[in-house]
Amino acid sequence: MWMTLKAGGFALVATAGYMVGQTVASSYARRPDDLKQCQAALGLLSSEVEYATTHLGVALQRVGRSLGGQVGDAFCRAAAALAGPANGTVEAWEEGLGWLQTTTALSRADIEILRTLGLRLGATDRADQLRHLAVAVERLKVQEELARQARDRNETVWRYLGALGGLALGLILL
Amino acid sequence: MQVDFIFKVAGFGMIVAVLYWMFKTQNRDDLATVVSVVGMVTVLYITIQYIAKFFEAVRTMFQL
Amino acid sequence: MEIFQVVGIALIGVILVVVLRRTNPEIAIQLSLIIGVIIFMMLVGSIGKVVATLQNLANRGGVNFLYLDTVLKVVGVAYLAEFGAQVCRDAGEGAIATKVEMAGKVLIMVMAVPIILAILEILLKLLP
Structure with missing residues (x-):
């Protein structure tokens, strides 16, 4: 009885560690793809x-339909x-940003780029809007490169660290 | 269950070894050092308690 | 039989220590330390019996209690010193091991002083 309880607790702790690692690692893994999606959306x-x-509403609707996914x-x-x-x-743009923040792996800096873009969108003339869209895409591209580097550095590390750290913690508590 | 301690320490050591190797291959030498030091200290914590028990047993047995 | 348990634990422990020694020797040393302690813990009961028997015999034979006490202490110090020195030597620190052994010898010497004095006194009495 006691042994089963201990084994169960050990399994729970180890699984929790594994899942923490997976979650962090997958947020690192998804961020470049999400950034790419954002660039595609802004291009459209x-x-x-x-x-x-x-x-603007119709344009947003059309872009959203043709793109799919979380973005x-x-x-x-x-x-x-x-x-x-x-x-x-x-406010409408803010609503979309809120959705992005909760469902994608985008960082606060990425969201901030989109937010500054939203201040211009639909508010100025066409050339100005286009210029701002191009600037935002440029900045997102830089962010994507950085995110890619961060992923290469951290993804495997977090995967291993989560699983093995959970195991180690379970062993200590056993 | 004293044998548990052997497996506990050995398992911990292997986990630390794997983490160390992994960090090394990822070129994160700083993290590798941190992991090995933390593992060493944790194992030392377990060992110290055990050695205290051992000393107590020797003391009572030989009336030192 | 306890000997089976002791040998079994030692064998398993040795395999684990050898596995660990390649990758992280600092934990391997601690593991071998723990194995030593565990084996000693298993023997505690038996050693207690031996000590009790010795005391019983001493009581019956009318030996001075001081002598037996001292002998026991000497055995204890010798065991501890040997244990510590062995661990140091395992870790590749022969110099420290030698010092631990020397400390054990000195302390045993100090403990044995009353007995040596008693012997000397007896000798002096025997001499005219």
């Missing part, structure tokens, strides 16, 4: 702004918020 958005000259969902949400009861562009 800039072509919408440049050629289609649609209303696409965020765009759809922003579009829905824009179409909803008397919201400004900034």
Whole structure:
């Protein structure tokens, strides 16, 4: 009885450590892909702004639909918020950012880049918007490179550290 | 269950060894050093308690 | 039989120590220390019996209690010193091991002083 209890506790602690490692590692692993998705979305958005000259809500909706994934969902949400009861562009954009922050692995700095972009979106003339979109894509590209380096440095480390650290902690507590 | 201690320390040592090797291959020498020191101190903590018991036993047995 | 347990623990422990020694020797040393302590702990009961028998015999034979006490202490110090020195030698520190052994010898010498004095006194009495 006592032994089973101990073994069960050991398994629980070890599994918890493993899962912590996996979670941190996967957030490192997903961030470059998420950043890439954001760049793709902004690219689509800039072509919408440049050629289609649609209303911002429709453009966001279209980009979100064609992109899919979590980033696409965020765009759809922003579009829905824009179409909803008397919201400004900034609030709608904020809604999409909130969704991004909770569901993707983007860091606060990445979100901040998108936030500064949102202040300009739909508020100035077309050339200015395009310029800001290009700048945001550029900055996201830099962030992606950094994220890639961070992933190479940290992903395997966290995977091993979580699993083995959980095992070690379990052994100590046993 | 005294034999537990042997397996506990040995398992801990192997985990530390694997972590050390992993950090080395990832070129994170700083973390490798930290891991080996932390592992050493933790094992020392277990060992010290055991040695205290041992000394107590010797003391009572030979009336030192 | 206790000897099976002792040998079994020693064999398992030795294998683990050898595995660990390649990668991290500092933990291997501590493991071998723990194995030594565990084996001693298993023998505690038997040694206690031996000591009790010795005391019983001494009582019956009317030996001065001081002498037996001293002998026991000497055995204890010798065992401890040997244990410590052996661990040091295992870790490749022969110099420290030698010093521990010397300390053990000196302390045993100090403990044995009353007995030596008693013997000398008896000798002096025997001489005219």
